[in-house]
Each structure stands twice: as structure tokens, then as C-alpha cells.
Amino acid sequence: MTESDDIAEIRRAVRSLCAEFPGEYWRAKDRERAYPGEFVDALTKAGFLAALIPEEFGGSGLKLDAAAVIMEEIQSSGCNGASAHAQMYIMNTLLRYGSAGQKAQYLPGIADGSLRLQAFGVSEPTSGTDTLSLRTVAVRDGDHYVVNGQKIWTSRAEHSDLMLLLARTTPRDEVKSKTEGLSIFLVDMREAVGSGLTIKPIRTMMNHSTTEVFFDELRIPASSLIGEEGKGFRYILSGMNAERILIAAECVGDAKWFIEKATDYAKDRSVFARPIGQNQGVQFPIARCYAQMRAAELMVHHAAAVYDRGGNPGEEANMAKLLASEASWAAADMCVQTHGGFGFAEEYDVERKFREARLYTVAPISTNLILSYLAEHVLGLPRSY
Ligand SMILES: Cc1cc2nc3c(=O)[nH]c(=O)nc-3n(C[C@H](O)[C@H](O)[C@H](O)COP(=O)(O)OP(=O)(O)OC[C@H]3O[C@@H](n4cnc5c(N)ncnc54)[C@H](O)[C@@H]3O)c2cc1C
Numbered sequence: 001m002t003e004s005d006d007i008a009e010i011r012r013a014v015r016s017l018c019a020e021f022p023g024e025y026w027r028a029k030d031r032e033r034a035y036p037g038e039f040v041d042a043l044t045k046a047g048f049l050a051a052l053i054p055e056e057f058g059g060s061g062l063k064l065d066a067a068a069v070i071m072e073e074i075q076s077s078g079c080n081g082a083s084a085h086a087q088m089y090i091m092n093t094l095l096r097y098g099s100a101g102q103k104a105q106y107l108p109g110i111a112d113g114s115l116r117l118q119a120f121g122v123s124e125p126t127s128g129t130d131t132l133s134l135r136t137v138a139v140r141d142g143d144h145y146v147v148n149g150q151k152i153w154t155s156r157a158e159h160s161d162l163m164l165l166l167a168r169t170t171p172r173d174e175v176k177s178k179t180e181g182l183s184i185f186l187v188d189m190r191e192a193v194g195s196g197l198t199i200k201p202i203r204t205m206m207n208h209s210t211t212e213v214f215f216d217e218l219r220i221p222a223s224s225l226i227g228e229e230g231k232g233f234r235y236i237l238s239g240m241n242a243e244r245i246l247i248a249a250e251c252v253g254d255a256k257w258f259i260e261k262a263t264d265y266a267k268d269r270s271v272f273a274r275p276i277g278q279n280q281g282v283q284f285p286i287a288r289c290y291a292q293m294r295a296a297e298l299m300v301h302h303a304a305a306v307y308d309r310g311g312n313p314g315e316e317a318n319m320a321k322l323l324a325s326e327a328s329w330a331a332a333d334m335c336v337q338t339h340g341g342f343g344f345a346e347e348y349d350v351e352r353k354f355r356e357a358r359l360y361t362v363a364p365i366s367t368n369l370i371l372s373y374l375a376e377h378v379l380g381l382p383r384s385y
Pocket residue numbers: 119120121122123127128129130152153154155156204208210359362363364365366367368369372385
């Protein structure tokens with residue numbers, strides 16, 4: 001695949017920024033479960049997180065394919081874009097469905113990084129993947145909505161000024177279709193924390209700054225509503241394709257990191273008086289992961305191209321996410337195996353990247369749910385749930 005000079009330049013620029021944040025930086029953050037604020041600030045300052053914001057609002061107005069390259073390079077450099085990726089794509093819902101006033105109010109700040117919009121409140125503890133059963137409610141009261149309920153896995157909530165929140169505004173038994181009656185709000189967390197919004201961190205196997213969020217009679221201005229009341233599920237769905245393509249690009253980047261790391265180690269490590277990489281038993285798993293990664297990479301670029309042409313890439317975005325998350329996880333496992341005992345040693349970064357890569361066959365959508373989408377919506381098999 002030959003790339004344009006612009007894309008090659010983006011790759012070079014991201015790589016050079018990431019070189020300032022080597023393994024020791026990430027290991028220290030990982031140990032403390034600390035937010036990599038310096039890294040996120042550097043990405044923001046360089047304008048990378050504003051890649052998809054149109055130029056009229058202060059962003060660089062790039063296509064999704066270019067944004068995907070940014071995320072891929074971050075991961076293939078050994079950094080962790082999960083600390084910031086949502087700043088790139090959550091604003092999509094505001095851009096597509098927000099009023100002119102909302103866009104003018106928020107997008108320039110999101111573009112220059114003075115406003116962080118990187119918390120996405122969809123998942124709930126009781127409903128899980130069944131988003132339409134979510135229980136958080138927003139009830140109109142004059143010029144306000146009053147929000148009650150709970151979200152879980154709301155990542156980066158402690159490091160975000162704004163949250164995009166999905167809540168039910170009409171009870172499920174009062175709407176014709178269960179996809180109706182959900183609405184999207186842009187919640188200003190700077191005002192809400194301590195006045196009805198409580199954030200509790202969740203410690204996970206990797207450094208991910210995820211949280212649970214409690215809403216107790218939180219009053220938000222009615223002007224926080226994005227688009228039309230009751231249409232929020234449709235708005236969220238349309239933003240998810242971009243999110244899946246970008247996360248898939250991150251997985252391709254992770255796979256590249258694991259493959260390079262394993263290849264270098266297999267050339268270097270000598271056992272039985274020859275490099276371990278001379279044994280086909282060591283070579284073949286690396287070569288297989290390479291082929292798997294390249295196939296996933298093609299699907300990511302194809303999905304991004306469909307998106308950039310204005311098409312509906314539901315099928316392609318889901319397949320890209322499925323294939324790329326499986327390719328990165330296979331490469332992670334292979335990389336540990338190639339390193340033998342050293343795969344478990346913190347200083348090699350393999351075990352950290354291994355833990356980080358594990359997430360993506362579960363979130364932001366699990367493999368089973370993607371297969372279910374393909375089975376039902378692409379192959380026409382009967383709906384199973
Ligand atoms: C670190 C982390 C960060 C996250 N960040 C965010 C965030 O910022 N915002 C947000 O809203 N959410 C976030 N999530 C939530 C994430 O999107 C969900 O965890 C994911 O969608 C799976 O949902 P669940 O955990 O409720 O699993 P469940 O829905 O409980 O499912 C459990 C398992 O059962 C399977 N399953 C369920 N139903 C079916 C079925 N009908 N057929 C076949 N298999 C089925 C699933 O595939 C899964 O493997 C995050 C999660 C994690 C772990």
C-alpha cells in the first residue's frame with residue numbers, strides 16, 4: 001500500500017511526539033494508575049486530537065482515514081491512546097446533531113483542548129450490552145432536566161469537563177419502538193460534580209482511568225439536550241461507526257508493536273547457540289500474526305474509506321473492529337510466548353501492552369455482539385435477542 005505524502009507526514013509527526021514518551025513513562029503511570037496528563041497535553045498541543053473537527057471550529061478537518069493513522073501510530077509507538085482517543089470522536093455527535101449555538105459554544109474549546117469532552121456515559125451496571133434497557137432517566141422540569149441513575153465504565157470522567165450522556169426521557173412502555181425515548185445530553189461536569197454527580201474510580205487490570213458515575217437529582221439546563229428529545233439512540237449509533245474504526249486502528253497499531261517487539265527479540269535472543277528466531281516454531285506464529293494484522297489493516301482502511309465517502313460503513317466498521325481486536329490479541333499472546341519468561345517482566349513493556357490490548361475484544365463492543373450484528377443485519381439470519 002502506498003500512502004500519500006500527507007499521511008506519511010502525519011505518521012512521522014506522531015512518531016516523533018511519541019518518542020518523547022518512552023516505556024519508562026508508561027511503566028511509572030501504570031504502576032501508580034496515574035493519568036498520563038503530559039502525553040494528552042502534548043497530543044492536544046500538536047492538534048492531533050482535533051483532527052476530525054472542521055477548520056471553521058479550529059480543528060484540522062481531516063478525514064477519518066487520517067485520524068485512524070494518528071491512533072495507529074500512537075499504539076505502534078508503545079504509547080496508550082486510550083487516555084485520549086475519546087476526545088477525538090465523542091464530539092462527532094455534537095458536530096452532527098448539535099445546534100449552531102452549541103457547536104459555536106463548545107467545538108472551538110474542544111479543538112484547542114481548553115475543554116475536554118472525553119467522557120461517554122452509555123453503559124450501565126444492570127443493562128450491560130442491552131443499551132435499550134438502560135435505567136438512567138432525565139425528566140423535564142421547566143428550564144431543566146433532572147437526572148437520576150447510574151453509569152458504569154465511564155472512562156476518563158475525572159479528566160473531562162464535559163460528558164455525553166444517554167438517558168431515558170420517555171418511559172419504555174410509553175414509546176412505540178424501544179429505540180425511541182432516549183436522549184443525548186452534553187453535561188457540564190465542572191458544575192455537576194458535587195451537585196448531584198458523583199464519580200468513583202474503578203481500578204482495573206490496566207491503567208484506564210475508568211469510573212462509575214452516580215446521578216442523584218442532578219439538574220442540568222434544558223439547553224444541554226443535543227438534537228431532538230427521544231432520538232438519542234439513533235444519534236449514538238451513527239457515531240459508533242467512527243469510534244469502532246478508530247479503535248480498530250489502535251488495535252492494528254498494537255499488533256504492529258507486538259510483532260516488531262517479538263521479531264527483534266527473536267533475532268537477538270540466542271538459545272542452543274542460535275537465535276530463537278531461526279526455529280520455525282518461533283517464526284511461524286510471528287509470521288501468522290503479521291498476516292492477520294495486515295488483513296485487519298486493509299479492512300480498517302476500507303471501512304474508513306466508506307465512511308469518508310459518506311456511506312454507511314456499519315458492516316465494514318464492525319468487521320474492522322472484530323478482525324483488528326483479534327489480530328492485536330493474537331499478537332499480544334504470541335509476543336509473550338516469544339519472550340518466554342521475559343514476557344512477564346515489567347521492564348520489557350510486553351506484559352503492560354498485553355494487559356492493555358485485552359480490552360478490545362470486550363469494549364467498546366464485544367466480539368459476540370459484532371458477530372450477532374453481522375449474522376442478522378448482513379447475512380439475514382433470524383434475530384436471536
Ligand atoms: C475498561 C473499560 C472501559 C470502558 N469505557 C466505557 C466508556 O467510556 N463508556 C461506556 O459507556 N462504556 C464503557 N465500557 C463498557 C463496555 O462498552 C462494555 O463493557 C461492553 O460493551 C460489554 O458490556 P458489559 O460489560 O455490560 O457486558 P455484558 O453485556 O454483561 O456481556 C457479558 C458477556 O456476555 C456476552 N453477551 C451478552 N449478551 C449476549 C448475547 N445476546 N449473545 C451473545 N453474547 C452475549 C457479551 O458479548 C460479553 O462477552 C468500558 C468497559 C471497560 C471494561
